[in-house]
Amino acid sequence: MAWHCKYDYKCPHCGEPYISYAPGVKCPKCGEAAGEGYDIIGEALKGAWFHLEYHGRVLPPDYAVSSLADHYLKLSFLALEAFLEEGSQDVEVVTGAIMRRIDFRDHEYLRPHLEGYFPLLLRRFQQGSAPTGKEAG
Numbered sequence: 001m002a003w004h005c006k007y008d009y010k011c012p013h014c015g016e017p018y019i020s021y022a023p024g025v026k027c028p029k030c031g032e033a034a035g036e037g038y039d040i041i042g043e044a045l046k047g048a049w050f051h052l053e054y055h056g057r058v059l060p061p062d063y064a065v066s067s068l069a070d071h072y073l074k075l076s077f078l079a080l081e082a083f084l085e086e087g088s089q090d091v092e093v094v095t096g097a098i099m100r101r102i103d104f105r106d107h108e109y110l111r112p113h114l115e116g117y118f119p120l121l122l123r124r125f126q127q128g129s130a131p132t133g134k135e136a137g
């Protein structure tokens with residue numbers, strides 16, 4: 001059993017798939033405001049706890065990515081695993097480490113988008129905040 005989420009979204013202006021993970025997060029490609037937001041961080045935290053309980057680790061082996069949201073979930077699980085392994089549990093240190101592991105290739109514009117994402121994710125994990133109860137797609 002692995003945690004998946006079917007949420008998909010594309011920028012209505014330029015067609016870039018992305019998730020507006022917090023209020024004010026705009027399209028990473030063209031800068032257009034998002035038509036809707038989605039609490040993918042809450043989803044990632046629920047999935048992380050689920051995997052910890054059933055697999056003993058945040059990212060199960062052979063985690064299959066089949067939606068835009070799954071891309072975010074996989075990156076989130078990688079970040080949370082690094083966070084748990086990191087002795088200092090320093091949000092900035094772990095964010096830097098995970099950013100260095102991502103190969104952006106021709107998607108360099110996603111860098112600031114994810115640089116904003118990981119600290120929010122890690123801080124909410126650190127605070128152990130309860131899931132928001134939003135249902136997946």
Ligand SMILES: [Zn+2]
Pocket residue numbers: 011012013014015016027028029030031032
């Ligand atoms: Zn756009």
